[in-house]
Amino acid sequence: MRPIMDEPGGMVLVQSLGNLESEVTACRRCPRLVGWRERVAREKRRAYREEEYLARPVPGFGDGEARVLAVGLAPGAHGSNRTGRMFTGDASGDFLFPALYRAGFADRPKSIARDDGLALRGLFLTAVCRCAPPDNKPTLEEIGNCIPYLREEFRLLEEIRLIVALGRIAYDAVVRLGLSPDPLQKPPPFSHGALWRVGELHRTRSEPLLVLASYHPSRQNTQTGRLTRVMFDGIWRKASRIAQEGK
Numbered sequence: 001m002r003p004i005m006d007e008p009g010g011m012v013l014v015q016s017l018g019n020l021e022s023e024v025t026a027c028r029r030c031p032r033l034v035g036w037r038e039r040v041a042r043e044k045r046r047a048y049r050e051e052e053y054l055a056r057p058v059p060g061f062g063d064g065e066a067r068v069l070a071v072g073l074a075p076g077a078h079g080s081n082r083t084g085r086m087f088t089g090d091a092s093g094d095f096l097f098p099a100l101y102r103a104g105f106a107d108r109p110k111s112i113a114r115d116d117g118l119a120l121r122g123l124f125l126t127a128v129c130r131c132a133p134p135d136n137k138p139t140l141e142e143i144g145n146c147i148p149y150l151r152e153e154f155r156l157l158e159e160i161r162l163i164v165a166l167g168r169i170a171y172d173a174v175v176r177l178g179l180s181p182d183p184l185q186k187p188p189p190f191s192h193g194a195l196w197r198v199g200e201l202h203r204t205r206s207e208p209l210l211v212l213a214s215y216h217p218s219r220q221n222t223q224t225g226r227l228t229r230v231m232f233d234g235i236w237r238k239a240s241r242i243a244q245e246g247k
Helices: 015-026 031-043 092-102 142-156 168-175 221-226 229-244
Strands: 068-072 123-127 162-166 195-202 206-214
Touching: 015 142, 068 142, 068 168, 068 229, 092 221, 092 229, 123 142, 142 195, 162 168, 162 229, 168 206, 206 229
Parallel strands: 068 123, 068 162, 162 206
Antiparallel strands: 195 206
16 A cells, blocks of 8 residues: 555555655655765765765664654764664663663663664664754754654554654644544643643553653763653653553
């Protein structure tokens, strides 16, 4: 089934995560991002001058039966844009994957390359934008173009009962998904550790869907102490506890 886009930022309909991955990696909807990701791959960073950059949109990855969906901002220019896997090859991933390992969501504490054998358990990892944006700042239009992919991942991952939003932009994007069945329900303002009970999840089970906010594990946040290991571990312990409830 080919995707159905009812308007910019509209719904994508596919049959499986594999089909969705194919649609994501072929996307060229945002000319500015296409030009940037390909320019970065040509010019390269000195440390990676012998490597071939993927320079395409990066799909989400993880456990197809995950109960937790983690949403970041976008691929790093010399991280995921190079390696082709979310949060792999940059400082954000170097902080994220050890925390996932400590919480039992990953089978090893490092993510090096797409073919390194790392497996996520009970977690699917994705992002708001699938292409690396200049200065890590996608435009609202670019975010709108990518939102359908996030919405479709959520639809296909039928066991999800918690979304962990890594950063304010990810949190705002999750709010834009329109997950609440109650239009009067207001999400709390973004803050680290904020927990939003969206409502009853009318899909495979009548369980509540929750959204948990966290600071993004960016170098800016971790090196300044805005996000510490203790703070981040607390997020993933809470995520693990919520994922286990009702099993």
